[in-house]
Each structure stands twice: as C-alpha cells, then as structure tokens.
Amino acid sequence: xxxxxxxxxxxxxxxxxxMSIMVNCATPYHTNVNGQQQWLDMLIMVGNYPxxxxxxxxxxxxxxxxxxxxxxxPGSVLEHGVGYADGNCACLAYYMWQNVHQ
Numbered sequence: 001x002x003x004x005x006x007x008x009x010x011x012x013x014x015x016x017x018x019m020s021i022m023v024n025c026a027t028p029y030h031t032n033v034n035g036q037q038q039w040l041d042m043l044i045m046v047g048n049y050p051x052x053x054x055x056x057x058x059x060x061x062x063x064x065x066x067x068x069x070x071x072x073x074p075g076s077v078l079e080h081g082v083g084y085a086d087g088n089c090a091c092l093a094y095y096m097w098q099n100v101h102q
Contacts (some may be wrong), residue, residue, distance in 0.1 A: 016094040018040070025090075026084040029057050034097040035076035041095040043071045049087025056080045 032041060043054075047067050054065040058078045063071065065082060067089070073080070076094065082091070 006101035014094065016096055018095050018097050019061050020093045020095075022091045022093065023088060024087075024089060025084065027080075027082045029055070029079050029081035031077065031079050034096060035074070035095060037074055039074065039076065039096050040072045041075035043069075043073075044092040044094075045069045045089065046092070047085075047087060047089030049085040049089040052082065052085045052089070054080065054082055 035041065045052075045065055045067055049067070050054070052065040053072060054063045054069070055074070055077050057080065060061070063069075065071075
C-alpha cells in the first residue's frame with residue numbers, strides 16, 4: 001500500500017490528479033498520451049495578452065483564447081495547440097494520468 005498516497009487523498013480537493021502551468025510559451029499541436037478517451041482536461045487561461053487562438057486540428061476548429069477562458073476537452077483524443085502570445089499569459093492545465101489510478 002502506498003502510505004504517502006493514502007495520507008494525501010483525504011485532503012486532495014480536485015478530481016484531477018495532475019496540474020501543469022505553462023507561462024508565455026507556444027504549444028505545438030499534440031495529443032496528451034497519458035489520459036483516457038472519456039477523461040476531460042481543463043485549461044484555464046489568465047494574463048494580459050493580445051488575441052490568441054486555441055486550435056483543435058482534429059476538428060478543424062479555432063476558438064478565441066482570451067484571458068479567463070476555460071476549455072474542457074478530451075486532450076488524449078483531440079489534437080490541439082496554441083500559438084505564441086506577445087504578452088504575459090499563463091495556462092493552468094488540469095488533467096488525469098492513468099498510472100496514478102493503478
């Protein structure tokens with residue numbers, strides 16, 4: 001039994017088991033390899049930057065990715081990416097990894 005995990009689970013306040021923060025960077029088109037098809041990733045954009053697009057290449061869709069935008073999507077299924085923003089921006093990415101649940 002993982003005693004470290006057992007001590008943390010009662011106080012963990014999120015359905016997501018992982019989080020990343022990306023600051024002032026472009027994200028090449030990709031799919032997330034550690035999730036499952038039915039799991040949704042949640043992306044939250046904050047900062048002060050000019051107009052930016054969130055692109056889902058799998059569906060040929062472009063979304064305005066303004067500060068305060070929240071996107072929930074199956075990142076392991078849909079290829080997606082974001083271009084470079086000339087300004088100060090951060091993306092808070094919440095997601096789940098299969099190996100944490102094993």
